[in-house]
Amino acid sequence: MPSSTQVETELTPLPALQSPPKRRMVRYRPTEALGTRFPAMHLVRSSWFCRVIARTTAFLMVVFLLAAIYVPWQQTSRCEGVVTARNPNERRQVFLSTAKGIIAEQKPGLQEGSHVAAGETIMVLDTLAKDQIELIQSQQKQLEDKKSFTRSQLEFAVTQVENTEESGRQLIRATQAEIDAAHAKWESAEAEVEAQLARLAQAEFDVNAYEPLAGKTVSIQKYQQAINDEIVEAKKLTRAERAKDEAANFLEAKRRDLDSKRQEIDKKVSEARQKVDEYRNKLADIEKESQDISVKLGELERLRIVSPTAGRVQSILGQVGKAVDVKDMLFELIPDTDDLWVELSVRGMDQPLIQVGDKVRLQFEGWPAIQFVGWPSVAKGTFGGVVNAINPADDGTGNFKIFVGPDPDDPAKEKWPDRRYLRQGVRANAWVILDSVPLGFEIWRQLNGFPPTRASAGPDGGKSKDVKAPKLK
Template sequence: MPFAEHPLEETDPLTAHFRSFKRVQTPRNGRVLARWLGGIGLAVLLAGFLPWTQNIRSNGQLTTLRPQDRPQTVPSTIAGRIASWRVREGQRVKQGDTLVVITEIKEKYFDPELLARTREQLAAKISALEENRGKTVALGSQQTALRAGLSVSLDKARNKVTQTRLKVNSDEAELRAANNDFDIARQQLARQEELYKQGLKSLTELEQRRLKFQESTAKRQAVENKLGASRQELTNAQLELSSLQADYQDKLSKSESERRSAVAYQFDSEGQISKLRNELANLSIRSGYYHIQAPQDGYVVRALKQGIGEIVKEGEAILTVMPIAPALSAELYVRPMDIPLLSVGRKVRLQFDGWPALVFTGWPGTSFGTFGGRVAVIDNIDSQGQYRILVTPDPDLEPWPEPLRVGSGVYGWALLDDVPIWYELWRQLNGFPPDFVGAPSDKAKSGLAGKKEAKAADSGEEEEAK
């Protein structure tokens, strides 16, 4: 039975004598609830048409954009033993400050005067090389003198052969004269003997003729002997002329051999000098590695080796240095399905660990405690199924907090296009990715186009770039 809208009037004559009708009235809570539910539904329906900024959420940590701003370990270039520490953890150092002093552990370098001794060896070798060069010059002068002496000796020997040949000619003429005298003396002796037999000549005249014949015979024999000696002397002179070239060639060959040996020793000495210089340079450079220095300005974060006397190997890290005032950037990891939606220059909102924030991802303008950034780097290869991006501070917005440190956590969301809330709910329920949008601004577009044109110009693909 439906209730009346208003309580019954007391003046109604039909119900005036019933007390229950006086207390019965129509309930109003249901109508109020219906009105509230209708208002809320209308508000939700209208809110569904409010703009919602699509975004890509990702987690990561703070790092630096430049590699030289990241924490680095300071290694020991050579193996050694820690002799002393010159810094403590947390201390600020400047580039070139000594951090650790080490000593040698290789027996080859134990000698404290090794550099001086190596210099002495180098100086001695250089002196030996100079003396050897002097010897080479002297041998060259000796060969010049030998060639000059050979020329003079050859001329002298040729003159002697000519003189001896003339002497032989003279002796041959003298022999012919002696033969003529001998023939005349023999004929005269024969006529004298014939006359003596006829009694026309005396014995004394015959004996005188015989004596003269003997003298002519002896003279001819002497001239023959003299001619033989002259011919022998001519042969000896010719042999001497022939052997003289061989003798001097032997001396020149010996001198040339000694000169070449000296030159070979010179080249060997130059090689040893170069080796000693290389060794001296290596020792000089090695001596500078005993003091391990700070590579740049920064803070000593952690000592990886402890105590004094501990052995360190070549290339082993000793401590870690954090550079001063690094250019921070957020290292975020994005799913492969979201990476096509990002581009260099895309705006990103960031929330840092330890920094109070009130975040409304769909309405970044109403969020509190978040900071702006822009995508600076997008990796071309994935890292364990996700792509890494680097976000740098947005110069047009508020700066990042100074207390931030490298390695702290960061939560970010890249801002995409604005869509109605009902569309975003529908997309989330169906698991669809955000809408694909182009470059965030004309400036970013021009920057990307410039990079593409530069790359195309380097590769020679101008038509493709256009």
């Protein structure tokens, strides 16, 4: 077994072999001092490459932890959509044939992409039912004559109602005057009866007073005269009561006559009003029939296809001489407009997180862009937008439509492209800007599959944003 002196001699490099120290990936030979004091530890130590990897990994872990705590991450909701016009009247319009016939005329030089002005005639149709037009026009004239005759009958019936009511009122007034006179006569007869009763009572009192004194202090002639007066007053009372009864019967007869006349007048007025209602219903039926004929005639005569607004024509399917049927497609018109917005489709899970006024980053198809989802401020080639409206109901598939317009706060260099490049129908990717959270929280959320957070989400949370309603031209 070699001694320690021999080992040290073997491990110590020879003077002739000494050279300047070199940096190697792996040091197989220890230094003189380390080899002398700890020869075994020096032989099993880690290589320089492993130590560099370990230090780099530890540094990156520290940097990652600091970034997870302090680096912000902007949460977004990604969605897709297309560019469309803000005003529905300026969106794609499909023109259909309004009648069965052939295309008689067409704008000279009309082709795909041709520009047309507002009010310019694009096509003219020629109907195959010319005899039908004449027949409908004849029916329309007959209905007009019938309408005039029915209207005159209605006016006459209304006049009859007014005359019947007026004559009835006059008859009622005359009968009421007779009733008033009869009532006055009855009151006079009643007053006469009351007066006669008083006179009869006085005569009876005189007879009763004279009877015990007859032949004594009162002469027989005076007593007899009192009896005769009593008989006369009794007869007068009988005549007065008879006159009162006759006046009462006459008054009652007049009242019955008034009721009978009122019923007769009401019956005549009701019959006259029934005539008025009958003529009005008849006139309404004629009006409805006339409107239906006017609609049919308008459909047959609406053969000139005029552009409602300036725009460009595409998808021309109708050519001169081609037979078309009702509702056959002729062409499409894309109106000229600079007022565009993007119609986006948002998942139902993200819809509660989006509010009117939220900022949006847009990437239009055909425009190169570099989008950093968590840091939209450093994105290149994207454009700013703001949520202007959110549909209150889904589109039938669980997704919701939101409408994004240009952001007025964006700098001029980020304004949306000109309409020559940004046209209706261009697809767009969008990122709706939500809350800013730490990077570590976002990684934890993504790993657990949780939805984005929104501090102002909910019906009562957060402050409402005042966004001007879009103006329609």
